[in-house]
Amino acid sequence: MSDFELESWLRTRRAEIDALFAARLAIVPPAEDPGRLVEAMRYSLLAPGKRLRPLLVLAAAEAVGREPDEPLLLAAAAVELVHCYSLIHDDLPAMDDDDVRRGQPTNHKVFGEATAILAGDALLTLAFAWLAEAGAATLAATGDPLVAKRHLRAVAALAKGAGMSGMVRGQARDLGEPPPESLQAVERLAAEKTGALFRAALEVGSILADAGPAQEEAMIRFGESYGVAFQHADDLVDEDHVTTQNEARQRLHVLTQTALDALSLFNGRAEPLRALARRLVDG
Amino acid sequence: MSDFELESWLRTRRAEIDALFAARLAIVPPAEDPGRLVEAMRYSLLAPGKRLRPLLVLAAAEAVGREPDEPLLLAAAAVELVHCYSLIHDDLPAMDDDDVRRGQPTNHKVFGEATAILAGDALLTLAFAWLAEAGAATLAATGDPLVAKRHLRAVAALAKGAGMSGMVRGQARDLGEPPPESLQAVERLAAEKTGALFRAALEVGSILADAGPAQEEAMIRFGESYGVAFQHADDLVDEDHVTTQNEARQRLHVLTQTALDALSLFNGRAEPLRALARRLVDG
Numbered sequence: 068m069s070d071f072e073l074e075s076w077l078r079t080r081r082a083e084i085d086a087l088f089a090a091r092l093a094i095v096p097p098a099e100d101p102g103r104l105v106e107a108m109r110y111s112l113l114a115p116g117k118r119l120r121p122l123l124v125l126a127a128a129e130a131v132g133r134e135p136d137e138p139l140l141l142a143a144a145a146v147e148l149v150h151c152y153s154l155i156h157d158d159l160p161a162m163d164d165d166d167v168r169r170g171q172p173t174n175h176k177v178f179g180e181a182t183a184i185l186a187g188d189a190l191l192t193l194a195f196a197w198l199a200e201a202g203a204a205t206l207a208a209t210g211d212p213l214v215a216k217r218h219l220r221a222v223a224a225l226a227k228g229a230g231m232s233g234m235v236r237g238q239a240r241d242l243g244e245p246p247p248e249s250l251q252a253v254e255r256l257a258a259e260k261t262g263a264l265f266r267a268a269l270e271v272g273s274i275l276a277d278a279g280p281a282q283e284e285a286m287i288r289f290g291e292s293y294g295v296a297f298q299h300a301d302d303l304v305d306e307d308h309v310t311t312q313n314e315a316r317q318r319l320h321v322l323t324q325t326a327l328d329a330l331s332l333f334n335g336r337a338e339p340l341r342a343l344a345r346r347l348v349d350g
Numbered sequence: 351m352s353d354f355e356l357e358s359w360l361r362t363r364r365a366e367i368d369a370l371f372a373a374r375l376a377i378v379p380p381a382e383d384p385g386r387l388v389e390a391m392r393y394s395l396l397a398p399g400k401r402l403r404p405l406l407v408l409a410a411a412e413a414v415g416r417e418p419d420e421p422l423l424l425a426a427a428a429v430e431l432v433h434c435y436s437l438i439h440d441d442l443p444a445m446d447d448d449d450v451r452r453g454q455p456t457n458h459k460v461f462g463e464a465t466a467i468l469a470g471d472a473l474l475t476l477a478f479a480w481l482a483e484a485g486a487a488t489l490a491a492t493g494d495p496l497v498a499k500r501h502l503r504a505v506a507a508l509a510k511g512a513g514m515s516g517m518v519r520g521q522a523r524d525l526g527e528p529p530p531e532s533l534q535a536v537e538r539l540a541a542e543k544t545g546a547l548f549r550a551a552l553e554v555g556s557i558l559a560d561a562g563p564a565q566e567e568a569m570i571r572f573g574e575s576y577g578v579a580f581q582h583a584d585d586l587v588d589e590d591h592v593t594t595q596n597e598a599r600q601r602l603h604v605l606t607q608t609a610l611d612a613l614s615l616f617n618g619r620a621e622p623l624r625a626l627a628r629r630l631v632d633g
Contacts (some may be wrong), residue, residue: 102526104514156471161463180444181525184467188439189514191471195478196509202502212495219485219498222505224477231387231472242464243385 073342080125081118083135087144088112091197098280107178114169120146120268123343124294127272127286128238130337132329138201142221142275145197146268149229152190153238153264157185162242175270191229198222203273213277221271228267237274241245250314253302254295261301262294270295281332288329293344296322300347323348356625363408364401366418371395373478383578390461390469391476395434395453403429403551406576406626410555410569411488413613413620421484421491425504428480429551432512435473436521436547438466461479466500474512481505484558496560504554511550516542533597536585543578544584552576564615571612576627579605583630606631 092112095105120145125135131141155215158165158173159180165173175183202218227233239258247253269290299319304306308315326344330337353434375395378388404426408418416422431618441448441456448456485501510516520543530536552573556566582602585591591598609627613620 101519102522102524104519104522104526108514114607154470156467159467161467182522184439184442184444184527185518188435188470188474189518192476192509192513192518195505196513199506199509201501203506206499212499213503213557216495219482219502219505222478222502223482223486226475226482230475230479231391235468235472235475236384236387238384238467239387241385242468243387251402286597 084118090132107182109316111174123268124272126339127269128276130333131276133276138204141197142201145194148190148194152187155187220274224270225267228263233263250311253308257295257298261298265294266290289326292322292326364485367401367404382473390465406551407555409622410552412618413616414559414561416559421487424480425484431477435470438470453461503557507553508550511546516546533594540578540581544581549573550579568612572609574606575609
């Protein structure tokens with residue numbers, strides 16, 4: 068898949084995800100939106116974004132052989148809800164205290180801290196509602212009783228990646244410990260704070276495409292390597308963790324190759340995933 | 351079921367739930383608990399509580415015919431996780447700004463705002479992990495493919511009750527609007543802020559006990575009436591909404607009777623639920 072084809076694939080899928088968000092979180096008249104909760108959720112969710120995590124869900128599913136249908140898009144979008152909630156809560160004054168996100172005032176700067184906390188809570192909760200709904204819709208469409216089991220496994224994977232042993236743990240570590248200095252400490256933090264949700268995205272996509280155990284294992288390896296590589300690339304751009312910059316540049320290449328190697332058992336349908344990994348080093 | 355028998359039933363079930371929490375959220379050595387996240391989760395979750403919502407899950411399941419086993423206790427406990435997270439976030443300075451909860455300093459007074467926010471996020475996420483795990487365990491024990499579907503429906507019910515059209519909506523209304531003055535406004539707020547999670551508890555319990563549609567409908571009616579009645583009883587004790595106190599006292603009786611009437615199609619196995627409802631008026 069050439070870069071141009073990847074761009075086309077990304078554009079198409081991203082448009083589908085954005086359309087789903089706009090339709091599902093439609094504008095609510097102020098009188099029916101107490102505390103501006105829905106407005107605040109829309110504000111952050113509909114802000115322009117790369118939609119990388121749901122794209123990884125779809126790319127993983129495609130690699131295993133499932134093309135995007137409505138319920139799969141809904142499940143993919145659920146992973147973005149979790150990412151979006153985490154950004155809102157991370158930006159809060161008690162956390163990173165950020166005023167600007169993606170060129171716009173952060174959620175709490177516009178809606179106040181209380182609504183921002185609640186908007187995050189609601190987005191996180193909605194993620195699991197959407198996964199369950201995706202399961203019910205797929206079950207109704209296929210009649211395959213294994214569909215419910217797969218979606219329940221997807222719920223477990225997302226909750227694990229997002230929660231106390233994954234993303235939230237990374238957040239707690241980031242706030243509760245001095246900045247990491249060694250490469251090992253940088254990567255441990257990245258694996259929790261960033262990698263765990265990437266891994267969950269790959270798991271959700273492959274589980275819902277009915278991947279076999281070897282395929283699922285490969286996707287988990289891809290997700291873990293990709294997640295930490297992504298964080299290295301991000302840190303290098305932001306000039307974070309300056310003590311590890313040379314090491315980080317090397318590790319970015321090694322981890323990207325590890326991610327690509329993990330895909331060796333997949334055919335050409337894994338090209339979107341491969342192209343996404345190559346972009347980490349090609350910029 | 352006499353009051354004494356109810357007390358015995360409550361004590362037994364509560365001990366099972368408390369034991370589950372203590373075992374599942376075991377003490378973590380400080381070095382392995384970055385940001386004191388687990389310590390903060392334990393602090394709020396293991397504080398003495400009535401455990402009313404998980405008790406309602408178990409009572410609903412028992413009414414339909416399912417005795418508490420390990421996975422059902424886990425699913426019931428998941429509903430308490432959601433309640434516990436909501437208390438931590440409600441107490442935050444940006445929200446109700448409470449310093450004391452159940453006679454102890456609130457979570458953020460002990461652990462700081464950042465950790466309190468994250469502990470809430472982690473508890474909410476863990477609730478869905480536990481529901482999914484309960485499903486996987488029951489599926490493994492029974493081999494019944496419908497088990498996964500039921501647990502997926504329980505995920506949907508809990509997410510709906512907890513989220514943007516339920517509990518979080520009530521929180522947003524409470525913070526974003528002046529205090530309700532009419533009975534109707536008081537009950538709308540109570541239905542969202544309190545009733546939606548009670549309703550979800552009844553739904554989770556009846557769904558996981560494989561209730562028929564009429565039984566499930568009855569449980570929903572019970573949950574909705576019980577939830578608002580519970581809030582009236584709570585407000586009367588706290589002398590909240592003083593303009594509606596006489597009306598609230600009458601409505602407490604009417605709604606309790608409505609809840610009891612909803613149970614007419616159940617036999618003696620619904621006695622714990624009936625006794626819980628009667629306690630609202632008997633004090």
